[in-house]
Amino acid sequence: MNILIINGLLIDPSQNMEKSGALLIEDDRIKGIVDPASYSINGDTAFLKGQKDKPYTVIDAAGKWVVPGLIDMHVHFRDPGYEYKEDIITGTMAAMSGGFTSVCAMPNTRPINDNKTVTSYMISKARDAGYANLFPIAAVSKGSGGAELSEIYDLVDAGAVAVSDDGMPVASAGLLRMALLYMKPLGIPLIDHPEELSLSKSGYMNEGVASVKLGLNGIPQTAESVAVARDIMIAAETGSRLHLAHISTRYSIELVRWAKKMGIPVTCEVTTNHFSLNEDAVDGYNTNAKLNPPLRSERDRQAVLEAISDGTIDCIVTDHAPHGHDEKEVEFDKALNGISGLETSVGLSLKLVHDKIINKKQFVQLMSYTPSVIVNLKNKGTLKTGADADVTIIDPDKKWVVDKNKFLSKGRNTPFHGRELKGRAWMTIAGGKIHGNTRT
Amino acid sequence: MVSGKGIIGLKYLGKDDIEKIVETAFSMRDISKRSVKKVPTLRGKTVINLFFESSTRTKTSFEIAAKRLSADVVNFSYASSSTSKGETTIDTAKNIEAMNPDVFIIRHASSGIMELLSRHLKTPIISAGDGTNEHPTQGLLDIMTIRDEKKRIDGLKVVVAGDIYHSRVARSDIYGMGKLGAKVYFFSPPTLITEDYASLGARVTYDAQEAFTDADVIIMLRIQLERQATGLFPSTREYAKVFGLNEQRLKLAKPDVIVMHPGPINRGLELSSGVADNKEHSRVLKQVENGVSIRMSAIYHTIGEGHEYTDN
Amino acid sequence: MKSVIMDSTAIERALKRIAHEIIEKHTSVPVSLIGIRTAGVFIASRLAEYIGQFGRIPVQTAILDITLYRDDAAKGAGRAIVRATEIHFSVDNTFIILVDDVLFTGRTVRAAMDAVIDLGRPKVIQLAVLVDRGHRELPIKADYTGKNIPTMDDDQIKVVLTESGSKEDAVYVIRKGD
Ligand SMILES: [Zn+2]
Numbered sequence: 025m026n027i028l029i030i031n032g033l034l035i036d037p038s039q040n041m042e043k044s045g046a047l048l049i050e051d052d053r054i055k056g057i058v059d060p061a062s063y064s065i066n067g068d069t070a071f072l073k074g075q076k077d078k079p080y081t082v083i084d085a086a087g088k089w090v091v092p093g094l095i096d097m098h099v100h101f102r103d104p105g106y107e108y109k110e111d112i113i114t115g116t117m118a119a120m121s122g123g124f125t126s127v128c129a130m131p132n133t134r135p136i137n138d139n140k141t142v143t144s145y146m147i148s149k150a151r152d153a154g155y156a157n158l159f160p161i162a163a164v165s166k167g168s169g170g171a172e173l174s175e176i177y178d179l180v181d182a183g184a185v186a187v188s189d190d191g192m193p194v195a196s197a198g199l200l201r202m203a204l205l206y207m208k209p210l211g212i213p214l215i216d217h218p219e220e221l222s223l224s225k226s227g228y229m230n231e232g233v234a235s236v237k238l239g240l241n242g243i244p245q246t247a248e249s250v251a252v253a254r255d256i257m258i259a260a261e262t263g264s265r266l267h268l269a270h271i272s273t274r275y276s277i278e279l280v281r282w283a284k285k286m287g288i289p290v291t292c293e294v295t296t297n298h299f300s301l302n303e304d305a306v307d308g309y310n311t312n313a314k315l316n317p318p319l320r321s322e323r324d325r326q327a328v329l330e331a332i333s334d335g336t337i338d339c340i341v342t343d344h345a346p347h348g349h350d351e352k353e354v355e356f357d358k359a360l361n362g363i364s365g366l367e368t369s370v371g372l373s374l375k376l377v378h379d380k381i382i383n384k385k386q387f388v389q390l391m392s393y394t395p396s397v398i399v400n401l402k403n404k405g406t407l408k409t410g411a412d413a414d415v416t417i418i419d420p421d422k423k424w425v426v427d428k429n430k431f432l433s434k435g436r437n438t439p440f441h442g443r444e445l446k447g448r449a450w451m452t453i454a455g456g457k458i459h460g461n462t463r464t
Numbered sequence: 465m466v467s468g469k470g471i472i473g474l475k476y477l478g479k480d481d482i483e484k485i486v487e488t489a490f491s492m493r494d495i496s497k498r499s500v501k502k503v504p505t506l507r508g509k510t511v512i513n514l515f516f517e518s519s520t521r522t523k524t525s526f527e528i529a530a531k532r533l534s535a536d537v538v539n540f541s542y543a544s545s546s547t548s549k550g551e552t553t554i555d556t557a558k559n560i561e562a563m564n565p566d567v568f569i570i571r572h573a574s575s576g577i578m579e580l581l582s583r584h585l586k587t588p589i590i591s592a593g594d595g596t597n598e599h600p601t602q603g604l605l606d607i608m609t610i611r612d613e614k615k616r617i618d619g620l621k622v623v624v625a626g627d628i629y630h631s632r633v634a635r636s637d638i639y640g641m642g643k644l645g646a647k648v649y650f651f652s653p654p655t656l657i658t659e660d661y662a663s664l665g666a667r668v669t670y671d672a673q674e675a676f677t678d679a680d681v682i683i684m685l686r687i688q689l690e691r692q693a694t695g696l697f698p699s700t701r702e703y704a705k706v707f708g709l710n711e712q713r714l715k716l717a718k719p720d721v722i723v724m725h726p727g728p729i730n731r732g733l734e735l736s737s738g739v740a741d742n743k744e745h746s747r748v749l750k751q752v753e754n755g756v757s758i759r760m761s762a763i764y765h766t767i768g769e770g771h772e773y774t775d776n
Numbered sequence: 777m778k779s780v781i782m783d784s785t786a787i788e789r790a791l792k793r794i795a796h797e798i799i800e801k802h803t804s805v806p807v808s809l810i811g812i813r814t815a816g817v818f819i820a821s822r823l824a825e826y827i828g829q830f831g832r833i834p835v836q837t838a839i840l841d842i843t844l845y846r847d848d849a850a851k852g853a854g855r856a857i858v859r860a861t862e863i864h865f866s867v868d869n870t871f872i873i874l875v876d877d878v879l880f881t882g883r884t885v886r887a888a889m890d891a892v893i894d895l896g897r898p899k900v901i902q903l904a905v906l907v908d909r910g911h912r913e914l915p916i917k918a919d920y921t922g923k924n925i926p927t928m929d930d931d932q933i934k935v936v937l938t939e940s941g942s943k944e945d946a947v948y949v950i951r952k953g954d
Contacts, residue, residue, distance in 0.1 A: 233663040237475075239575040239597025239635050242658070309576030354552060355574035357595070484857060491841065491858040500894040503844035533844070764844075764858070 025081065025456045026050050028063060028070040032085030032417060036092060037389040038406035047090055048072075048080070049413045052456040056409040081458075085417050088450055091388045092405050093125025093414025095395040096366065098190070098215075098269060098293060098341035101127075101158070104145065105134025110346040110434045112146060115366075116155035118344075118433035120459045122366040123449025125414035126157040127344075128399055131168065132191040138163035138174040140182035147183045156454055157414070159185040159399060164203050164214060170195045176207050185399040188215035190269055195221060197254055204264035213267040213291065213398055218251035218276070219317065228357050230318040234303040240356060243318050249275035256280070260288040267398055268292040270343055272317045274327035281336045291338040291398050296372040297363050297439075299328045299340075305439050311352045311359035312439040315343075332390065333381045338398065340390045342369045346435020364435030368426055370418065371445030377420070378446055392416075413456035420447040470567070470588035470766050472578035473598040474639035482640055485761050486608045492760040493753070495532060506535035509767055512565040513539045514557065515592070516572040521727065522592050525752070526569045526601075529759035535566070535767075553577065554584050561587050566767050570594075588766045590759075596630045602726055603636030605758040607644065609751050610681050613722050618645035621718075623675050625651040625709065626685030626734050627696075628661060633685060633726045638664045651675035653707055655696045672706070672713055679717040683724045684709050684734045700733050710736040714745065722747045778934075781925055782947035787906065790922030791819065794904055795826035797920050799833065804871045804899070806834035812888050813841045813859060815877035818939040819906055823875060838863035840874075845887035867896040873919075877935040879905040882916035907947055909933050925949070 027049040034045045034057065046063070048055035063070050063080075070080040101115040110118075112129075119127045129146060131137035137146065143160045150158030162184035166172045168191070176187055187207065194200040194216055204214055224247035229235050231242020252268060256279055259266035271277060271292050283290045297315055302322045305313035313319055331337045345362020352359050373391060376382045382390070396405025403412045426443050428436040451460045474482065495503055511530040513523050518541065530537045540560060553572070560568075568589045570578065575595030582589055593599040610617055622641055628634045628650050638648050642665040650657055650666045662668050669675050676682065687703065697703045704710075714721065723735075723745045731737045740746055782790070798807060807827055811820030817839050824835040839862040874888050889901055904920035909927045925947075927933065932950040936942040 231658065231660070233660045236658065236660045236663055239595060239632065241596065241629075309579045350552065353554070353580075355572075355580065356576045357574050488858045491860050494860060495844070498895060503894070504890065505844040505846065761858075 025458065026078065027083060027453065027456070027458070028058075028080040029083045029085050029090050029415070029417065030065070032088050032090035033384075034090050034407060035384050035388050036407040037385050037393045038092070038408060040385075041407070042385055047407060047415065049415070049453070049456055052413045054407055054409060054411045054413055054415070057407070083417070083451065087419070087421070089384065089418040089420055090407075091416050091418060092392045092407050092411070093452070093454060094123045094370070094391045094416045094449075095126045095128075095401065095405060096124045096342050096344065096369065097128040097339065097395040097399055098295070099127045099129055099344035099366065100132065100346070100362070101129045101146075102346065103133060103149070104142065108434070109348055112149045112158065113153045113155070114432060114434050115344075115346075116150050116153050116158060118366040118431065119156035120452045120454065121432045121449070122368070123370045123416045123418065123452055124156055124366060125416065125452060125454040126159060126401060126404055128159045128161050128185060130161050130188060130190045131163040136163050136168050137161075137184075138166050138168065138179075140175075140178050143179055143182040143184050154457070155459065159183070159401065161186045161188050161190070161215060163187065164189045164194055165199060168192055170199060173199070173203055173206060176203070177210065180210050180212060184212075185401070186213045186215050186267070188217065188269070190215060190217045193217050193219040193221065193251055197258065200255065201258050201262060204258060204262040204266065208262065208264045211265070212400065213265040215267045215269050216251070216255050217269045218248050218255055218271065220247050220250045223247035223250065227318070229306050229314065230303040230320050232303055232321050234306055238306065238309065240306075245273045245275060245320070245324070248273050248317050249279060252276040252279050256283045256288055256290055259283070259290050260286065263289060265289045265291075270295045270298065270317060270341070271337070272298045272320050272328065273324050277327050277331045277336055281331070284336065292336075293339045293341045294328055294332060294337045295341055295343040296365055296369045297343065299325060299332060299376070300372045301325075301439065309356045310439060311354070311356055312363065312437050314356065314359050314361055315363060316361040329376070329381050332376060338390070339395045340369070340373055341395075342366050344433070344435075345437075346433050347437045349436065352437045362437065363439065364428075364431060364433050364437050366433060367431050368438060368440050368445065371424070371426070371448050372440070374418070374420055374447035375445070413453060415453040416449055417451040417453075418447065419450040422446070422448055422450070424448055470582065470590050471600050471762050472582060472589055472591045474600045474603045474636045474643075475598065477600075477640075477643075479643045482604065482607065482643060485604055485758065485765055486611060488764065489604070489608050489754065489757040489761040490612075492532075492764070493757040495760070496753070496756055502532050502534055504534045505764065506530070506533040506767060509535040509566040510564070511535045511537045511567050511569065511763060512560055513537060513569045514560060514571075515539070515541045516553065516570070517593075519571055519592070522571060525755045526592060526759050526763075529756050530763055532756070532760055533764060535763065538565070554581065557581050557585055561585055567763060590762050590766055593632050595632065597632055598636045598639070599632040600636050601755070601758055601762055602633050603640040604762065605751055605755045606633075606637055606683060606724060607640050608754045608758055609724060609747055610722070612750070612754070613747065614680060617641060620646045620680040621649065621678055622646045622681040622683065623649045623651055623679045624666070624683045624685065625675060625707070626656070627687055627691060628652045628657040628685070630656070630688065630691070631685050633683075635664070637683060638666050642666075649675050649679075651707070653697055653703070656691070673716065676709075676713050676716040679721055681722055681724065682709060682717060686726060686728065687730055687734050689730070704733050704736075708734050708736065709739050711738045714739055714742075721745055724748065724751055727752070777951045778948050780946055781949050782907070782923060784945040787922070787945045787947065790906060791822055792826050792830075794920045794922060795823050795830055798823070798873065798904070799827055799831035802833070802871065806836045808836050808838070808865065808870050808872045810838045810840050810863065810872055810874050810888075810892065812874060812876045812884060813839060814940065815935050815937060816875045818937050819877055820875035823904065836865055838865065840888055840891055842884060842887040842891050845891045847883060847887065861891070863895060867892055867898045869897065869899045871900045872898045873902045873904050875904045877906050878933050879903070879908045879916075879918050879921070880911055880933070882912045882914035885916050886914050906935060907933060
């Protein structure tokens with residue numbers, strides 16, 4: 025499709041750009057930023073000077089931000105295997121609705137994505153659906169069992185952009201070291217879910233004042249930081265790329281800060297949940313606030329905000345984890361972990377901009393550019409000429425109230441239902457195709 | 465207060481509610497001492513004992529309490545594995561509710577189950593203990609036993625000792641006694657408590673001397689022997705020696721100290737036999753007696769809307 | 777509309793007369809008066825004093841809380857505090873006089889009889905009331921009555937006594953409407 029987006033604020037950290045202007049899209053590519061003198065507009069249609077036979081659909085983005093399509097490099101789509109929670113169609117629709125043009129799907133499906141059949145299935149089902157781009161993350165170990173490596177080269181060949189046993193850590197340091205060494209030539213990251221199981225095993229929420237009040241067994245901070253320290257050491261030795269999933273404690277953050285200073289190839293992410301909420305959200309045994317890692321103390325949340333601000337944290341993810349109603353409306357200890365997050369992420373993340381914790385460019389960096397670099401998505405995360413026509417138009421000031429019943433995701437498990445947010449995706453363009461524009 | 469909603473945790477009750485339940489329990493105790501141990505007040509009411517975790521003592525105590533008020537009692541016991549048969553706890557409870565009971569007495573292994581069930585049930589619930597969270601009627605009977613003996617709670621030094629971390633009794637005790645002005649000490653090995661417990665208003669100590677000195681009341685919690693297997697303490701011998709209550713340590717307390725224990729006692733572990741059998745100080749059997757009275761009061765106050773009586 | 781039907785003098789006279797009647801009719805000592813909480817307790821202790829004065833015979837008093845014997849539990853009794861019943865003598869084979877302020881439907885007295893019978897097997901139970909206002913719903917009748925007062929059934933009878941903090945004793949009728 026040929027599109028001309030006018031009057032928007034173009035924000036693109038890949039070009040260190042933040043300026044008003046017009047963005048031209050031709051078919052599935054970004055054609056470039058164009059000067060107002062170079063086109064004329066007639067109603068909803070525009071023409072470039074001297075090209076009367078080639079109309080462009082005009083989108084007026086006055087008061088809005090025009091940014092490279094957002095990328096969520098940590099989602100769980102449950103397809104194949106648990107389609108009642110989410111399937112690739114509803115998942116990629118929810119992504120588009122939330123402003124994401126690309127998502128990376130974790131391998132904890134049934135069967136586990138540890139073979140190229142599953143990888144190919146996921147890619148082709150998403151392509152046929154035609155919503156957001158889906159990039160599978162394959163399992164580090166067969167069946168994510170933590171014993172034998174999966175066929176990582178084959179999986180990458182089939183389209184996997186990273187490997188992870190997420191949901192579970194790579195529990196054995198030996199296997200982690202082996203995996204990092206083995207995959208080094210591929211240049212893809214291993215994404216570890218840092219958790220020391222012998223420390224977290226009997227807990228259901230962060231160990232602290234809130235768990236004492238509720239009488240729920242706690243998960244100590246060290247369950248995460250001990251694993252982060254181990255992972256960093258192995259990354260340092262192997263020199264392979266390690267990405268730490270959803271870090272949440274102040275000590276984890278300090279360790280990453282130190283690792284980066286030492287030049288160790290480590291990147292990390294934080295979820296919208298962990299910077300938006302603290303352990304008090306569990307009050308009243310709210311299973312929608314039950315996550316792994318658990319929501320932490322306010323002090324940890326503040327440390328997370330600081331690390332987002334100073335760049336220690338590389339990107340924001342949702343860890344979108346849809347579940348069925350009956351999997352949450354049960355005893356707290358039996359409830360499954362996670363939040364359906366794709367459709368609230370932009371609103372929650374924009375609060376960081378409104379609260380002046382980050383600037384607009386950092387926002388785009390955290391939600392599009394850096395993830396594209398981490399998982400090597402060439403031609404994404406940027407508005408440069410020739411890049412994929414993945415563009416998100418954000419209305420940064422639009423106030424709206426989260427209504428889980430309006431989610432496109434099958435997962436209605438959110439602790440943000442009823443919360444007023446400021447700002448959301450107004451239009452999402454993936455591969456030059458427009459979705460949305462219904463919520464002016 | 466409790467009427468219509470039930471008693472699911474002392475964290476939700478005000479000081480007045482607690483005092484009213486305890487006050488009424490003393491009148492209930494008089495009934496239990498008569499030859500006709502029954503009053504007709506809850507004639508035609510149905511009390512459901514719904515136990516997802518076995519506890520013969522607590523169930524029996526509630527059953528006797530309900531019967532002394534002339535209510536009909538029906539017992540349902542489910543192994544905690546009942547959900548493996550496919551039925552959720554919510555469905556189980558709703559099925560029984562369809563038979564129109566007047567109050568549920570529920571015991572369950574999951575903390576927070578009372579909050580979950582009260583969102584799904586119209587019938588009031590009295591908690592008979594949920595997970596490691598609360599055991600409100602135990603907290604109330606502990607308060608009653610202390611009140612009975614000391615005539616007050618305010619200003620007393622109450623030591624709660626043992627596996628605080630896994631104890632629903634400790635949590636109900638601190639919520640209840642804290643509201644009534646007691647100075648509560650938690651004494652435990654650091655593996656069975658965290659510093660965060662101070663946030664409940666208790667003083668946390670690992671020192672027997674500090675804990676027991678000048679105590680008015682000592683509540684020894686039951687140590688679950690399987691904790692040893694999980695490495696929370698190395699041996700029962702060492703536990704008894706460092707953290708148990710024996711005759712020697714009892715001398716640190718006030719001369720009129722009373723010793724309580726929710727039962728069943730591990731003799732020689734948390735409590736030496738000498739202390740357990742010491743008639744002057746031990747109030748363990750008194751707690752059992754008061755348990756029935758507290759549960760009569762709890763059931764009585766929970767059933768029905770209530771109004772002041774006038775017949776003039 | 778609220779009107780006084782007995783002032784303190786009338787109340788005193790009525791109670792003294794009941795005391796004399798009890799002295800006349802009693803068949804065993806000591807005379808055992810059981811006051812029904814709350815006002816009945818005060819009246820019982822006044823009667824005990826008069827009986828002691830006039831008859832020079834031993835009197836014992838006790839307190840009965842009938843909350844748990846009310847027949848309206850279906851409507852719920854939840855909020856009413858259950859106060860102690862304090863009967864420090866055996867009711868077995870005892871000549872008992874229940875004492876209350878107002879006799880109305882008779883349900884309170886029925887509950888009180890049940891409560892006493894649960895404590896043992898009295899030889900006789902009699903009833904003394906300050907006011908009988910009629911409208912009985914049960915076959916119950918007072919043995920000693922201070923005053924019969926014809927009322928409408930939605931009238932309210934209010935007995936105030938100095939023991940419960942009022943300045944003067946009095947019995948009022950409170951009539952709805954007009
Ligand atoms: Zn994870």
